[in-house]
Amino acid sequence: MTGSGPADVTRRSLLIGAGGAAVSAPAIVPAQRLGSAPQVTVVGAGVFGSWTAEQLRRRGARVTLVDAYGPAHSRASSGGESRMTRAAYGKDDIYTRMALASLAEWKTLSAAAGLPIFVPHGVLMLFPREEQYFLDTMAAHRRLGLPTQALGPAELARRFPMIDMTGIAVGTYEPGFGALMARRAVQTLVGRFLASGGSFEQRKFQGTSSLAPSDHLVLALGPWLPRVLPGLLRGRIVATRQEVFTFAPPSADARFTPAQMPGWADFNGGDLFYGFPDLEGKGVKFARDTHGVEVDPDRNDRRFTDAALAAVIAFRDRRFPLLRGAPLATSEVCQYENSSNGDFLIAPHPQDAKVTLVGGGSGHGFKHGPEVGRLAAELVLDGKQPDPRFGLATKSNVQKREVI
Known part of the structure; x- marks a missing residue:
């Protein structure tokens, strides 16, 4: 997660069309590629952003992870000591399956860490x-x-x-x-991401013109996401x-x-x-x-x-x-x-498919980080849309939580 000033983002500017003011120059410029590997910038080093960066890296992308304060910092939703992992979700068994798949990743990461995750x-x-x-x-x-x-x-x-x-x-x-030891988990993951060829930049996000050119941009800014995209997400998250x-x-x-x-x-x-x-x-x-x-x-x-x-x-x-x-x-x-209904947001920006939005952890998202990252990576690299409930259309300005 990262702090940022209010602005809406597209490749042309910071998305005038969604209700924000344009405050910067062209946002995404196609990068020179090494072979066919796409270059992706992920903004926000919380659990969703870090796992998205890692899943993209595993699939061959060149990935830069950006955060103003560092992975799982104290202002972020992914900071702190402990988070619960569970598969009990009532009728929402999509989250049961995601929790199971994610748990295998967490166990692997824990086994490789110096202290338990x-x-x-x-x-x-x-x-x-x-x-x-x-x-x-x-x-x-x-x-x-x-x-x-x-x-x-x-x-x-x-x-x-x-x-x-x-x-x-x-x-x-x-x-x-x-339990998952939250801050330790994210910082360990980012450390392994860097050791495996990923890049990290600590800087405040001030619009896409402040970033190195990328083929694709992922915004995983946690509670700062509606501030960056006020015309699109204010009230929805x-x-x-x-x-x-x-x-x-x-x-x-x-x-x-x-x-x-x-x-x-x-x-x-x-x-x-x-x-x-x-x-x-x-x-x-x-x-x-x-x-x-x-x-x-x-x-x-x-x-x-x-x-x-x-x-x-x-x-x-x-x-x-x-x-x-x-x-x-x-x-x-x-x-x-919180998203309006408790479902996550994993979706392309409606005005620019080269910008992907990831967020809406809604208090239960930490455990699902590995699967959220996988779904986001598939959307970025393959154009594969996740379950419709993770789309923008399911989020309204009326807060009516349905996922517990």
């Missing part, structure tokens, strides 16, 4: 009733042959004694999934503030380690809380998945609010009674970049 502690989802999301998830996982387990209250209480299962009717447990907390577990209590405690999500009567065990000694993580207040990614106040902390503590004390009174270890304020 993937932590396989399993993922538990808790429901107050056998609702449709639960039924659809189990049906999809059975079709795909996944070892996901449906557990009732007694079995949940026996296997996960650190969680009070009051009010829980059923849960899904995915033993093969877990919205950055929102998210607050995350970790608490110090009781001394020598193994129940909160990744060996015993899973990552979890609690469908709490329309509200959704989620968290992780104590990863690498940072503390037990809690967050409320609100997709809340819209923010400017450059001016997002990184101080937590008392109201957010109080809501998390109230939930923690009810669902995790062994953590009552646990001291706050860390707090973090980041952001999502």
Whole structure:
């Protein structure tokens, strides 16, 4: 991800036609090629941009990755410590398949890294009733042959004694999934991309005339994407503030380690809380998945609010009674970049097929980075359109989230 001033982009200028002001000279000039290898510039070194750059490189393109602040920096949606990887998506089994394919890439990257990138502690989802999301998830996982387990209250209480299962009717447990160490993952990926012949430039994106000439441009700017393309994406992708907390577990209590405690999500009567065990000694993580207040990614106040902390503590004390009174270890304020319906954006610019738009991670995108990159690379190099739900036409100015 990278910061940038407001401007809309085409090869001719910064896209007057989509509602932005033209502020720069011709944007993309055909590059001299070495043989037939296309030259591609990817702007934004978050998880989507970095995996797009790597997938393009694997397919023989000459790729330059550009970011103002560096891979997975603290302002980016891909910054921070941990992200969940799961295949539970209810009826949206396109994401189940993408999560599975991406997990294989994450495991390969983790095996090659000096420190773990993937932590396989399993993922538990808790429901107050056998609702449709639960039924659809189990049906999809059975079709795909996944070892996901449906557990009732007694079995949940026996296997996960650190969680009070009051009010829980059923849960899904995915033993093969877990946590991704976010910043480490992206920085490791970019390091391998560079070692394998890719290029990186740290600079602020100020329109395509500020970049080296390319045959194709990929804009993967995360929460900055609607700022760069306001006439096209304002309202269709919205950055929102998210607050995350970790608490110090009781001394020598193994129940909160990744060996015993899973990552979890609690469908709490329309509200959704989620968290992780104590990863690498940072503390037990809690967050409320609100997709809340819209923010400017450059001016997002990184101080937590008392109201957010109080809501998390109230939930923690009810669902995790062994953590009552646990001291706050860390707090973090980041952001999502939400598409209007929660589906990703992987699409050509409507006025210029040589510009590809990648974004809309919507709080669940990190795990899918490898597959998003693959789909974007196929679009850039082969003109192969991904599933229509990733197109621009499915994104409106009305925020109605449908993917969880």
